[in-house]
Amino acid sequence: MRLSKMFGKTLREVPADAETVSHQLLLKAGMVQQVAAGVYSYLPLAWRSLRKIEQIIREEMNAAGGQELSMPVLQPLEIWEESGRDFAFGKGLFTLKDRRDRRLVLGPTHEEVITDLARRNVRSYRDLPLMLYQIQTKFRDEPRPRGGLVRVREFTMKDCYSFDIDEEALELSYQKMKEAYRNIYARCSLEAVVVEADSGAIGGKDSHEFMVIAETGEDEVIYCGDCDYSANVERAECAKSHLEEEALLPMEEVATPGARTIEEVANFLGVTRDRTLKAVFYSADGELIFITIRGDLEVNEVKLRNALKCSELRLASDEEVKEAGLVAGSASAVGLKGIKIVADDSINLGQNFVVGANKPDAHIKNTNYRRDFKVDIITDIAQAEAGHRCPRCGGELRSTRGIEVGHIFKLGTIFSQKQAAFYLDRDGNQKPMVMGCYGIGLGRLLAAAIEQNHDEDGIIWPVPIAPYHVYLCALGVDDQQVVSVSEKLYTELEENGIEVLIDDRNESAGVKFNDADLLGMPVRLVVSKRALKSNSAELKMRRDRESELVPLDEVADRLKELLG
RNA sequence: CGGGGUGUAGCGCAGCCAGGUAAGCGCGCAUGGUUUGGGACCAUGAGGUCGGCGGUUCAAAUCCGCCCACCCCGACCA
Secondary structure, eight states: OBTTTOSOOOOSSOOTTOOSHHHHHHHHTTOEEEEETTEEEEOHHHHHHHHHHHHHHHHHHHHTTOEEOOOOSEEEHHHHHHHTHHHHHGGGSEEEEOTTOOEEEEOSOOHHHHHHHHHHHOOBGGGOSEEEEEEEEEEOOOSSOBTTTTBOSEEEEEEEEEEESSHHHHHHHHHHHHHHHHHHHHHTTOOOEEEEOOOGGGOOSOEEEEEEEOTTOSEEEEEESSSSOEEETTTOOOBOOOOOOOOOOOOEEEEOTTOOSHHHHHHHHTOOGGGBEEEEEEEETTEEEEEEEETTOOBOHHHHHHHHTOSOEEEOOHHHHHHTTOOTTSOOSTTOOSSEEEEEGGGGSOSSEEEEOSSTTEEEEEEOBTTTBOOSEEEOOBOOOTTSBOTTTOOBEEEEEEEEEEEEEEEETHHHHHTTOEEEOTTSOEEEOEEEEEEEEHHHHHHHHHHHSEETTEEOOOGGGOSOSEEEEEOOTTSHHHHHHHHHHHHHHHHTTOOEEEEOSSOOHHHHHHHHHHHTOSEEEEEOHHHHTTTEEEEEETTOSOEEEEEGGGHHHHHHHHHO
């Protein structure tokens, strides 16, 4: 490709909107352009890179036994009602009506359609295992797109679905996919770590995310400094301290004027925060929920959402709290009626807690779960944080940020049950297929690759996903020899299967070098009067500082060797 | 949805507070010339619904109201 003809120009100044490195570089390099919030056009350079990523994924999916197909973006709302996920996705679902007023959705994912396909076509255990995938556009009406290509509303995703006869077979498919994913990231020269994850709106049991560690990542990863435990903070657990056993004491009301926060109450009464129970109020799909958790811990809203199985969850407003007759700052589950109570299991890890008295400026000492109050749900809803103890080995937990570049789930029979996707086993019994699903966001992968491979001058493409291999820089295009040699090299390299972007523009050396660094092709090859004096071209790897002179007739071989 | 911010040429910005000269600057773009190893220089030129609608006024980029778009934080989110 000739730079003089290529669509998409590099910018000297970065559009003010871009915050993250990958977003800035993608814009500055003229690779993407925003059309609306979270909606982008991919210009030729970005598209080439994306196609390479796509091909790598396709090859690995095929190698793992996947069969590629294509399902529609446009889907009837009914199948979403059938699975119940119109509710789970809520406002994230793009919906529309056709001319006959039929309600349609733009698919955010394809479990429903694939399950429908499976139930129509799979009859027998002999048809299983089955692994199907597609590389398709998804639509999600994200509340807030951000970070350039990291979180968008329209994006390309590889989504793969496995169908097995039982959990054991699913485990095999799952491991196969995990391996395929590792291969994909390795082939893209990306370092991705596997973490335990929440399965979110997709549903299901086990789930793992592949994270590219990056400061600008939108996910927080909790990991152990001593063992290999790592999990998305949404799902991460911690070993909660167990207070010393003591005899239950009678409840005692004490005046606590002005003390409202856990901090204030603990200080006022001279106890540590873990001797108190805090109260938090949420609104879950419009219903007010009372949450109680030990004072030294915070509520993890994802865990809470899962416990409640609700769609919309938010902190209750002051008005809602007041309306429910609750006394913010002095509330507790003691004597509370007519409101759903969810507790963190930490309320069991100690005795004689300080709680609110449900009237202003008063608290109750020596309160104990079961004896003094009951709850509707008790489970782990605590947020794990850096500094907490590892649930596996007791080591210290740490925190970092990452970009989620892949997510795999064991769905089990959630969809096959709801959508009646059954098969007949060896003994003639009807059973639901056991499913898994496996996604990779391509654009996000591209962004993550840039986050992980750049310097202050621009992108440093890993060879396998670089738009072109070589940036052939013809320096001094008014010199006949420079032009003829660089054109000859261009043709020769292309004939050898090397992808070349030739900078044939009439620009100064500075401009060309800067663009070469910005666009970040793995190899820069300079043809200039200076180099031609020794009948050579100057070769420099993007990631290196030094260049070397390579005799013209050896360039092609040298490059083949370098690009391997 | 809550909080904060921004909208003036392709990109980056000034002008707005305190209404009034002819809507400016840098980069980029076009033409000509001089340059040519790390974002050159000179000259000439093209390019604008000042986000939109309405209001106030003799007069609005500037003041007021409503709306829209986009960005950031939060909420939310494979």
